[in-house]
Amino acid sequence: xxxxxxxxxxxxxxxxxxxxxTINFTAKNKDxxxxxxxxxxxxxxxxxxxxxTASLTIKEGFSTIPEMFALKKQNEELRKQVKELEQxxxxxxxxxxxxxxxxxxxxxKQRNFQYELEAAEVIGRDPGNWFNVILIDKGENNGIRKxxxxxxxxxxxxxxxxxxxxxAKVLLITDDRSSVSAMIERTxxxxxxxxxxxxxxxxxxxxxxxxxxxxxxxxxxxxxxxxGGIIPKGIIIGEVVEAKKEPYDLMQYAIVxxxxxxxxxxxxxVIKSQNGxxxxxxx
Amino acid sequence: MMAYVFIMVILLxxxxxxxxxxxxxxxxxDLPLVFALCCSLVKGENMGAFMGFVNGILEDIVYGRFLGxxxxxxxxxxYIQGYFTRDIFKGxxxxxxxxxxxxxxxxNIIFIFLSLIFKEITNPWYFFTPIVLPSxxxxxxxxxxxxxxxxxxxxxxxxxxxVKY
Numbered sequence: 404x405x406x407x408x409x410x411x412x413x414x415x416x417x418x419x420x421x422x423x424x425t426i427n428f429t430a431k432n433k434d435x436x437x438x439x440x441x442x443x444x445x446x447x448x449x450x451x452x453x454x455x456t457a458s459l460t461i462k463e464g465f466s467t468i469p470e471m472f473a474l475k476k477q478n479e480e481l482r483k484q485v486k487e488l489e490q491x492x493x494x495x496x497x498x499x500x501x502x503x504x505x506x507x508x509x510x511x512k513q514r515n516f517q518y519e520l521e522a523a524e525v526i527g528r529d530p531g532n533w534f535n536v537i538l539i540d541k542g543e544n545n546g547i548r549k550x551x552x553x554x555x556x557x558x559x560x561x562x563x564x565x566x567x568x569x570x571a572k573v574l575l576i577t578d579d580r581s582s583v584s585a586m587i588e589r590t591x592x593x594x595x596x597x598x599x600x601x602x603x604x605x606x607x608x609x610x611x612x613x614x615x616x617x618x619x620x621x622x623x624x625x626x627x628x629x630x631g632g633i634i635p636k637g638i639i640i641g642e643v644v645e646a647k648k649e650p651y652d653l654m655q656y657a658i659v660x661x662x663x664x665x666x667x668x669x670x671x672x673v674i675k676s677q678n679g680x681x682x683x684x685x686x
Numbered sequence: 687m688m689a690y691v692f693i694m695v696i697l698l699x700x701x702x703x704x705x706x707x708x709x710x711x712x713x714x715x716d717l718p719l720v721f722a723l724c725c726s727l728v729k730g731e732n733m734g735a736f737m738g739f740v741n742g743i744l745e746d747i748v749y750g751r752f753l754g755x756x757x758x759x760x761x762x763x764x765y766i767q768g769y770f771t772r773d774i775f776k777g778x779x780x781x782x783x784x785x786x787x788x789x790x791x792x793x794n795i796i797f798i799f800l801s802l803i804f805k806e807i808t809n810p811w812y813f814f815t816p817i818v819l820p821s822x823x824x825x826x827x828x829x830x831x832x833x834x835x836x837x838x839x840x841x842x843x844x845x846x847x848x849v850k851y
Binding site: 415418419422423424425426428429430436439440443444447450451454455457458459461462527528529530531532533534536538564565572579580604605606666 | 695698699700701702703704705706707709711712713714716718744745747748749751752753754755756757758761762765797801804806807808813816817821
């Protein structure tokens with residue numbers, strides 16, 4: 404019996420060490436990991452796609468019933484807003500033309516605000532409660548590579564962390580492990596946007612390394628700063644809801660509410676290139 | 687055994703899609719984990735560890751950044767759950783619920799411990815109230831149903847094999 408027990412413990416220890424070895428090995432060999440994952444994900448993705456879409460439809464259905472009463476009012480407001488935005492758009496186009504002219508006069512490089520986008524559907528979410536990773540249905544075959552920004556029509560959602568032939572894993576900006584270089588649009592103060600870290604409540608993100616003298620106001624818009632090379636400059640991330648000075652430190656931080664509704668992610672866009680160059684890391 | 691693996695695959699697909707509907711305050715019950723925990727209550731630590739392993743490895747493949755992380759955690763959780771509940775009478779639902787609650791806590795503690803080792807998270811204490819407790823409560827609530835389902839499945843298999851062989 405004693406021998407049996409010790410054998411059992413040896414077996415357990417063996418399994419544990421094999422697993423630890425696997426973690427270290429696959430953390431270093433991403434290709435191998437992707438190759439192993441491909442058949443499994445390919446096999447389950449159709450079912451996931453159907454179920455995910457169905458559950459979102461149900462969710463939408465439930466949330467639209469109370470919304471219906473407010474729709475007429477909202478519609479009028481939106482019409483007004485569209486008119487306003489049309490005017491803004493005209494002015495923006497005017498400024499853009501002027502910008503191009505001035506830049507060419509100064510000999511600066513042209514900046515293109517149009518990105519090459521690839522639309523993708525979300526087909527699944529991290530099953531656990533800890534991390535925020537989603538699976539989208541486009542991959543290498545559609546020109547998507549690792550470290551490309553993923554946006555929605557509302558703003559920045561995250562970036563790709565691993566890519567297979569026809570799927571990609573996206574790390575959302577609310578994940579603890581994500582960090583994005585960002586900027587306060589009004590004051591041009593740079594900082595780093597981290598996922599849910601104390602004391603930001605869940606679903607919010609924290610912007611750190613903001614200079615002590617930065618004058619932050621509630622409602623300030625946060626955009627990506629383009630530093631770091633993954634996320635192009637100028638994508639809306641969210642707005643500041645609280646700014647605080649770090650105790651015993653020369654920095655301050657801000658709690659930022661992301662613009663994207665992460666509970667209702669359905670369709671996303673991957674930014675494949677900007678300024679005519681391919682984004683993402685080299686293969 | 688294969689039937690259980692098949693059920694686990696279905697549960698995982700279900701978990702990453704439909705379970706989004708049952709999210710309260712950003713937390714959802716972990717159906718595959720509860721299944722693995724109940725498996726180890728019904729069928730012992732070996733089966734529990736195996737089901738935990740299958741659950742974890744699938745999660746790693748589909749959503750993880752490297753292979754073996756969740757597999758290691760859920761394997762250990764399943765094993766511990768089965769090993770320490772060997773001599774407990776598991777009839778009443780309240781016992782299943784309490785054991786699932788404890789099992790989920792064990793899972794989260796191992797998770798935090800290994801996440802710190804592999805540098806996946808930075809501040810462990812921050813997560814305790816917003817994630818660990820609510821998820822343990824959620825899992826506790828759904829556990830009697832899962833437990834009952836497994837007992838039913840077992841009976842079905844017994845019947846099937848009795849009739850056939």
